[in-house]
Amino acid sequence: MKAVRTPGGYSFRADTRSLVVVVALLAAALAAGVVLVGSGDFDIAPLDVVRTLFGSGTPQQDFIVNELRLPRVLVGLLVGAAFGISGAVFQSVSRNPLGSPDVIGFGQGSSVGALVVIVWFGGSATEVAVGALLGGLATGVAVYLLAWKKGVHGYRLVLVGIGAAAMLTACIQYLLTKAQLVDATRAMVWLTGSLDGRDWAQVWPLLALFALLLPVILAYGRPLRMLEMGDDAAYALGVPVQRTRTVLMLAAVLLNAAGTAAAGPISFVALTAPQLARRLTRATGPNILASGCMGATLLVTADWASQRLFGESRLPVGVVTGVVGGLYLLWLLVTERKAGRI
């Protein structure tokens, strides 16, 4: 932790290690993105990809890179970052490494919204995304209100979320049984989470949302860090506890719902990214930026792996994150238990 003083009398503090980690992770995410752009049925060398991105590739490369693959990779990066950040905020608010949005019902809420559109209305991809967004937001608000009792307490939020998740899972399964087999398969792909066929139309709304929400979340990063010490301590230090929590949760739910709307409820990124980021930065607090970069790296790497490892069958990226995340979760539970932290 270093304090930097500027001549004008301002000063700010920066943790060198965190800063280095954020920069390194950002570089890693972009590098993974470049590799992902270059890989597919038509392989392009990473250097050529970079050259094409800066506008000096062949027309063929230009079409493949800028029209076909770049939007997919950008969606992957943004969705990964959205999951990472919302996971960091939720784990920090609930003060529990397992209190991430995909465990406590928000993913399921988005899924119900999307499935209603797929199964009942046979809607287009955009309509499915809108359905997912609305479903996620409605779930977020409902869980928050149900957990409200003279203020929202982290644990109660998590448990109410678990109850809501169970109910929503029942709705998902009901919708699956009502569907035609074709719709059911489509719903299943959506439920697993996939980046296939994403184009620029998905990139812009995500980017706009990021521009809007990231400053808000970062601005509330410091109060959030004090909130981790417990409500009373934070209150004594002058943090408006309920307002901080409400604003942060709303922003995180929005980010998570937007990410889910764009790519489906890709599991475990929100759970793992903040934990891995924290282990790298070794800093206290929510590690918002590092978590975002870590989420982006994870998701893009997983997408690359899902394209490469399964040969012809090309499983959706959610399968890879699901399996890897499940293993990671076991490890997390074991180590955290040994350390007596959870």
Add this chain to the structure above:
Amino acid sequence: MLVDSRSKPSAQTAPAPPTQTARRHALRAAGLLAATGVLVLVALASIAVGAKQIPLADVWHGLFHYSGTADDVIVHDTRVPRTLLGLLVGAALGVSGAVMQALTRNPLAEPGILGVNAGASAAVVSAITFFGVTSLTGYVWFAFAGAAVVSALVYVLGGSRAATPVRLALAGTAVTAALYGYINAVQLMDSAALDRLRFWSVGSLASANADTVTEIAPFIVVGLVIAALIARPLNAMSLGDDTARALGAHLTRTRVLSMVTVTLLCGAATAACGPIVFIGLMVPHIVRAITGPDMRWILPYAAVLSPVLLLGSDVVGRVITRPAELQVGIVTALIGGPVFIFLVRRKRMAQL
């Protein structure tokens, strides 16, 4: 018993005057009898109500004077097996929930929440897809293995006896999420399997027939008997490990037997009709409000009242979207979710 530690003295902790104890026992026995009466009524309703309504007189005729009329065939071949399966599965889920809550001393413990049902589901899905197992007797063993592995895993991961309700619930939910990810992936790779599994994985009694009932019954009966045998040691263990040991309870043996019970009951129930959540959560709570913390009364009450809830949900599911059906797993989740949230919102739970 953590959740309901109102200072009502049980027969064990504070010996009451004999007349009072006797009166309380008589009262509880009467209550159990009344609950059994309710169960009989619900079972009759479950036989009578459905896509085709059958008058009670014809139900009676089909049960005891079978003569091959259309109604008799419906009663005999469809409704009776379905009702019997509901009885067995309901009792299994309720009792396993009660045992889990006692074992973990945790008011939120429940086979659905703790991922035991999901473990059994994942194992059954693997059996159907990868090993080509199609018969119930074949995949019930997979269900046992899955339920056993996951219940042990969650119990250990959640922190064994030191677990708080939140830890255990989170460990269970996270493991459930991982397992559902796996189940989804399997279904994606094989659309024929998806078509079969999407109905099974909801939790439904609709596929019941006489064979299912006879294949499942031995496992559940054994599980229920073991549960009845460990009621006393579980009572002692609710006072804490040290006191229980001092009272002469075998801690390790009781825990192992509890896990065996839970595995048998949940595995068999899940294999027969898919994952059904929340029965094991709701019923023990209702029962405890009636009987107090004595496991020797909680278990029989749970065994009687759980099927009431399960069959009731099944009847409701058959009625509200007639002539189609709402699977019982969906109905119980929709009823159970609010109950769960209510429990969480209570003062004691919020403090944890």
